[in-house]
Amino acid sequence: CATTGTPQKIRLRLAKYRLVVVCGGGVGKSALTIQFIQSYVVTDYDPTIEDSYTKQCVLDDRAGRLDILDTAGQEEFGAMREQYMRTGKGFLLVFSVTDRGSFEEISKFQRQILRAKDLALDHQRQRRKGQQVARQLKVTYMEASAKIRMNVDQAIHELILVIRKFQEQECPPSPEPIWKEKDKKGCHCVIF
Incomplete structure (x- = not known):
């Protein structure tokens, strides 16, 4: 992966x-990651809890953005590591050629x-089922999460729009009244 040379607005x-x-x-793994990102050799061991890096690069004439998550290797951070595994799209399993135990751990990480x-x-299967039911019921499907504030406002706004549309179909708004001048008797006439 070659980094993009001069800054270009893509x-x-x-x-x-x-x-x-x-x-x-x-x-x-941290030394390998930092070498890739910064072209720097890390010589001291400093246990990682979590580090993330971003790098734009071009591979086969196609620009891309890499979000690399350097996970904790210690066993006590296994739950955190599993969460990162759910969101990852590609995994680099690393072992040391001088540490047979690290090689044997690879299959454990693959299973994880x-x-x-x-x-x-x-979750994807549930999402597809939800979308399918929404199509059958002819309603809008939208995922929302209060935890990460995803689509919270949008879900409420979409519901309000649906209510408005329904109300307009059930009871169309009356046309704006047209006021006429006073007639000969001094009364106001309203025409709809």
């Missing part, structure tokens, strides 16, 4: 790739990824 939407680097503690991605697939 108007096209960049392809995004969410990569997760996984291995046990002290194996070298497959288990996490299966949960993600369950």
Whole structure:
């Protein structure tokens, strides 16, 4: 992956790739990640809890944005690592050629990824079912999350628009009244 040389404004939407680097503690995933991102060799071991990096690059004449998540290798952070695995699109499983145990852990991490991605697939299946039911009922399907404030306002606004549309169909608004001048008797006439 070559970085883009001179800064250019790319108007096209960049392809995004969410990569997760996984291995046990002290194996070298952070050193590998930092070398890729910054072309810098890390010589000291500093346990990672979580680091994320972003890099724009061009591969095969196609620009893209890489979001790389460097996960914690220590076992006590396994739950956090599994959450990252659910959102990752690609995984770099790292082991040390000088540490046989780190090589043997690779299959454990692969199983963890497959288990996490299966949960993600369950969510996708539920999403598809929700969309299908919405089509059958001829209603709008929208996912919302209070936790991350996703589509909260939009869901309420969409519902208000549906209510308005329904009310207008059931009871169309009357045309604006046209006021006429006073007639000969001094009365006002309203014409609809």
